[in-house]
Amino acid sequence: MDRDHPPWMLLHLLMVLPAVAGSAGPLTHLENVAGKLVFYQTQGNATYVRDAGELASHVPTETMFELFDPQRNFSTAKFTYTWDLGNGEVIKGSEPVVRYLYPQSGNYTLRLKVGANMPQYAPPITGVYSKDVQVLDAIKNIELAGPADYTVSQGSSLAFHVDGSPPMWVCWRFLTSCLPDVAAGCTLTMLYENTLELNHTFTSTGLHCLDISVRNDISQLQTSFSLYVRRNDHTHLLFILTCAAVLVATFSFILVVACRPWKQNASQVAASSNAAFVKDRDAGGESDVVVTFSSVEKGERERLLLQLGPQYSS
Numbered sequence: 001m002d003r004d005h006p007p008w009m010l011l012h013l014l015m016v017l018p019a020v021a022g023s024a025g026p027l028t029h030l031e032n033v034a035g036k037l038v039f040y041q042t043q044g045n046a047t048y049v050r051d052a053g054e055l056a057s058h059v060p061t062e063t064m065f066e067l068f069d070p071q072r073n074f075s076t077a078k079f080t081y082t083w084d085l086g087n088g089e090v091i092k093g094s095e096p097v098v099r100y101l102y103p104q105s106g107n108y109t110l111r112l113k114v115g116a117n118m119p120q121y122a123p124p125i126t127g128v129y130s131k132d133v134q135v136l137d138a139i140k141n142i143e144l145a146g147p148a149d150y151t152v153s154q155g156s157s158l159a160f161h162v163d164g165s166p167p168m169w170v171c172w173r174f175l176t177s178c179l180p181d182v183a184a185g186c187t188l189t190m191l192y193e194n195t196l197e198l199n200h201t202f203t204s205t206g207l208h209c210l211d212i213s214v215r216n217d218i219s220q221l222q223t224s225f226s227l228y229v230r231r232n233d234h235t236h237l238l239f240i241l242t243c244a245a246v247l248v249a250t251f252s253f254i255l256v257v258a259c260r261p262w263k264q265n266a267s268q269v270a271a272s273s274n275a276a277f278v279k280d281r282d283a284g285g286e287s288d289v290v291v292t293f294s295s296v297e298k299g300e301r302e303r304l305l306l307q308l309g310p311q312y313s314s
């Protein structure tokens, strides 16, 4: 049926369809009427249709020209396709599909020139299709840049480097002691660059988790970080000081208790020795000995006692 299409039908087609102004000839109406470009990308086992004009860089891409020809008017045509990827690369072929990849993110205009050689027509019918594509880097990695350690009750500012094309939607949450909290949602932030800064104050020591989910128009990545939060140095010092104070107090108490009988003896001795001195000698100089006695160390005290001892007995 298709083979015996008279040429007047094509002439009729020429007249009916509005001709689009262009150097390619009167049949450039193909651009709007007879087909479209469809983009596919394959990541892992999955193939995605990228019809929003956004593509991932470094990902095998397939662009297909889907001819709209329900009446099979072009069934006898021999097609040629010239694909200009917009990055300097031009691919020619006879298939309505091209396989390539954009190695770099950026904005490109992909242009396809279709040529249909009809046996009935001397000059080939051409059509030009173009599509602006935005090539984005998929989010591949989230890296914690710092700091290296965290202290409790102290504001920490965590810096991350996120590989991928912005803008990105980031949702993050801290899990105390890494306990999963179904009820807790995450905090949503918009990221317009590749660095993410999160401010957080840890309320307890030990292991904590941070869940981060990042998404851009073409990819998504979810990851979790384990963070060890140690005691605040300040609190630590305070603790040590408290312990030291308690120890000192305890030792002092023990000392006092242990030395009490000595002290009593000593004061008795001192008192009696003093009395002896007062009795035997001048009161002025010797009373000083008694005063210094109470404030000197135990060793000194014993020495004094020994000194005083003979004087007492004498």
Ligand SMILES: *[C@@H]1O[C@H](CO)[C@@H](O)[C@H](O)[C@H]1NC(C)=O
Pocket: 043, 044, 045, 046
């Ligand atoms: C790909 O397919 C295999 C088996 O069919 C499966 O085990 C694997 O998880 C898939 N990978 C992805 C990224 O979906």
Ligand SMILES: *[C@@H]1O[C@H](CO)[C@@H](O)[C@H](O)[C@H]1NC(C)=O
Pocket: 009, 013, 034, 068, 069, 070, 071, 072, 073
């Ligand atoms: C195909 O040809 C028919 C006439 O046979 C015409 O009515 C129709 O518009 C043509 N279709 C296209 C897509 O050119």
Ligand SMILES: *[C@@H]1O[C@H](CO)[C@@H](O)[C@H](O)[C@H]1NC(C)=O
Pocket: 106, 107, 134
């Ligand atoms: C690419 O185009 C989009 C709009 O389509 C724009 O927002 C973006 O800034 C452009 N990127 C570059 C690198 O020019």
Ligand SMILES: *[C@@H]1O[C@H](CO)[C@@H](O)[C@H](O)[C@H]1NC(C)=O
Pocket: 157, 189, 197, 198, 199
């Ligand atoms: C964290 O604090 C810094 C300044 O100290 C600020 O620039 C940044 O926006 C804050 N981040 C968040 C998520 O609030």
